[in-house]
Amino acid sequence: MxxxxxxxxxxxxxxxxxxxxxxxxxxxxxxxxxxxxxxxxxxxxxxxxxxxxxxxxxxxxxxxxxxxxxxxxxxxxxxxxxxxxxxxxxxxxxxxxxxxxxxxxxxxxxxxxxxxxxxxxxxxxxxxxxxxxxxxxxxxxxxxxxxxxxxxxxxxxxxxxxxxxxxxGAYYSHPVKLIVTEKYVRAFEGGTGAAKVAGNYAASLIADREAKEKGYDNVIWLDGIHRRYIEECGTMNLAFVIDGVVVTPKLTGTILAGITRDSVLTLCRDWGIPVEERAIAIDEIVQAYHQGTLTEAFGMGTAATIAHISTIGYQGEDMIYLR
CATH class of the missing domain: 3.30.470.10 (Aminotransferase class 4, branched-chain amino acid transferase, N-terminal domain)
Structure with missing residues (x-):
């Protein structure tokens, strides 16, 4: 340099x-x-x-x-x-x-x-x-x-x-309500999804606005090819606790490599909490919710810090009181 x-x-x-x-x-x-x-x-x-x-x-x-x-x-x-x-x-x-x-x-x-x-x-x-x-x-x-x-x-x-x-002050002053968007796509492999590019956020604004009009705080993005696998929220990376395991989407080139995300996963591993970085289908989250094995969902980001997710909306159903 x-x-x-x-x-x-x-x-x-x-x-x-x-x-x-x-x-x-x-x-x-x-x-x-x-x-x-x-x-x-x-x-x-x-x-x-x-x-x-x-x-x-x-x-x-x-x-x-x-x-x-x-x-x-x-x-x-x-x-x-x-x-x-x-x-x-x-x-x-x-x-x-x-x-x-x-x-x-x-x-x-x-x-x-x-x-x-x-x-x-x-x-x-x-x-x-x-x-x-x-x-x-x-x-x-x-x-x-x-x-x-x-x-x-x-x-x-x-x-x-x-x-x-x-x-x-706090970016989110209350538990966060998110809705899965199937209408819009944030990123594709080979694109700029893993970079902190201004245009990524410009392209997300309409989905965010429509989510707020429905009473949610933001959206959950699905992958651009299958429209099935969870990627991230518009303001933070995501994690779910399923059967006592912290599960978070794997970095594939379409998800921002959050520094808060990395810090949280490092702390979990240091504390002996099981962590899995892998593909997570939205169907898996729905199934785990109905079976009672999904005990917590949270976001991780510099602005959002560690944000408790209280509601996930998907295809007309609200999965509520995730704790």
Whole structure:
């Protein structure tokens, strides 16, 4: 990678907005911290790495990401320990994953010095924005997109990488109700399902809206070929407890490799809880529910954390009170 050492310029805000923060409750993703990290890629090199006050950025109407979708992102969180020191959870895994997403979209890798070291400096500067309230954290959103002023169809030659952050409360403040969608498909093998690509989420919005119109919080996606095997929810990976075994869909290239998912499965194995990563047909879940062997369903994600699933709707039937 280029630029192994971070050369960072810092411009601090003239007036912090921290006193304007209303913590009762903190809305998710609408109030942003004082500063942001910005880095530019041009002429084969990363350059102009800086932390500046949070604010708008200038973009041309011909910005290639707006036309051809070279845009990816990550989701992370910062916490404080009992001594008030800021902590990051597995940022190396997010760095690795954003570069895997970048490779899929033909984008240059982001150096560790920018992603990790720049992030640490940003969090040090805005650590007062990390909430002390139980259940609230500082959500971190790295975003990376093409900025060529061109409508020619080709990989961009220039890119912008930005990290912003926002204090947040719980993404789900109640047990989650999900409905299986058979109308829409999220991903196919060989596509971008395993990458954290902005377009994946744009394509999911209509299914999410229709689910909410029916009284659910989100959808459960099935595989694109058979329309039978469970993949993930729109906001998190999924797991089911069947006969005392934690069962979760196997990563096949169509499911996002969640860092929370990996952490949960690692802890389960360390605690001696049986874990199976395999194909799970929706029929199996229905059968296990009616037989009483499905005792729990939950989601795993950075924003969603560990979310209890109380209801799964499928073909007109609600499987309720999963515990």
């Amino acid at each position: 280029n630029n192994p050492h971070l050369h960072l310029r810092i411009e601090t805000t003239k007036k912090s907005r921290i006193k304007e923060l209303d913590t009762e409750p903190i809305p998710f993703g609408k109030i942003f911290s004082d500063h942001m990290l910005v880095a530019n890629y041009s002429q084969g090199n990363w350059q102009d790495v800086q932390i500046i006050p949070y604010g708008p950025i200038d973009l041309s109407p011909a910005t290639s990401a707006l036309h051809y979708g070279q845009a990816i992102f990550e989701g992370m969180k910062a916490y404080k320990n009992s001594n008030g020191e800021p902590l990051l959870f597995r940022p190396d895994a997010n760095h690795q994953r954003i570069n895997q997403s970048a490779e899929r979209l033909c984008m240059p890798a982001i150096p560790e010095s920018i992603f990790i070291d720049g992030l640490k400096e940003l969090i040090k500067l805005d650590d007062d924005w990390i909430p002390n309230k139980n259940g609230s954290v500082l959500y971190i959103r790295p975003i990376y997109f093409a900025v060529d002023e061109s409508v020619g169809l080709k990989p961009s030659d220039s890119y912008k990488f930005i990290i912003i952050s926002c204090p947040v």
